[in-house]
Amino acid sequence: MTExxxxxxxxxxxxxxxxxVEQVKVPQFGGMVKIVVEPDYSxxxxxxxxxxxDDGLVRQLLSAQNVQxxxxxxxxxxxxxxxxxxxxxxxxxxxxxxxHLLPPRPPLSLDEIHPCLEGEINDFTDxxxxxxxxxxxxxxxxxxxxxxxxxxxxxxxxxxxxxxxxLQELIVQLRDDYPRLMALMGALRxxxxxxxxx
Numbered sequence: 001m002t003e004x005x006x007x008x009x010x011x012x013x014x015x016x017x018x019x020x021v022e023q024v025k026v027p028q029f030g031g032m033v034k035i036v037v038e039p040d041y042s043x044x045x046x047x048x049x050x051x052x053x054d055d056g057l058v059r060q061l062l063s064a065q066n067v068q069x070x071x072x073x074x075x076x077x078x079x080x081x082x083x084x085x086x087x088x089x090x091x092x093x094x095x096x097x098x099x100h101l102l103p104p105r106p107p108l109s110l111d112e113i114h115p116c117l118e119g120e121i122n123d124f125t126d127x128x129x130x131x132x133x134x135x136x137x138x139x140x141x142x143x144x145x146x147x148x149x150x151x152x153x154x155x156x157x158x159x160x161x162x163x164x165x166x167l168q169e170l171i172v173q174l175r176d177d178y179p180r181l182m183a184l185m186g187a188l189r190x191x192x193x194x195x196x197x198x
Contacts, residue, residue, distance in 0.1 A: 002115060003112050004017065004019060005019030005112075006109075007107055007109050007110060010107050012106055013089055014048075015106065016086050017085040017086075019084075019085060027047050029048070029050060029145075030047065030048075030147075030148070030149025031047045031149075031150075032115070032153065033045050033046070033047060033087055033113050033114060034113070034116050037103075037105075037108075040094060041093070041094045042093045043103045044090045044116065044120075045087035046090055048146055049084075049141070050085050051086070085113075088135065089134065090131040091103075091130075091131050091134075093123075098126075100127060100131040101130075118156065125154055129170075132147075132169060136174070136180075144184040144185075147184055148191040148193070151166060154166075160194060163194070163195055164195055
């Protein structure tokens with residue numbers, strides 16, 4: 001299992017992970033992740049933000065003129081450029097059972113976080129769509145874009161039938177919030193996801 005980073009801070013709804021610039025290619029917006037807290041207890045989450053911080057040297061380089069590409073690459077590769085990944089919890093697995101509920105206890109600082117393997121994505125999403133409510137509850141994140149990225153990622157391992165069922169569930173959950181529903185539909189269209197026509 002590829003380590004993506006380690007927890008900086010966590011709560012009951014989500015966490016922030018610290019990583020290094022070389023690992024930025026591994027996580028992606030809307031990608032599912034897993035934190036193994038104990039041998040029989042793991043938390044599943046969704047990446048909803050990737051934030052690259054600056055530091056004093058970056059500010060100096062920005063103010064300089066004609067910075068050589070070698071200097072920029074050296075700064076990116078050989079220095080510890082701080083990268084923070086924000087994760088929204090979707091549910092957890094305990095004793096082999098999956099729950100689309102907030103975890104009973106959060107992970108601890110410095111716990112490892114990993115991108116979900118295809119089998120883990122499949123197992124978690126086989127339990128239904130209850131975890132959508134965690135994504136839809138948070139109005140501070142770009143819900144439509146996040147769901148479109150998530151569904152595009154999950155479509156690697158799920159059937160078109162699953163995608164159609166997911167879309168129907170989202171329409172039901174957003175039926176009283178027309179602006180968010182339209183934002184979601186626009187993002188799904190731009191993600192070029194294939195749904196069956198009825």
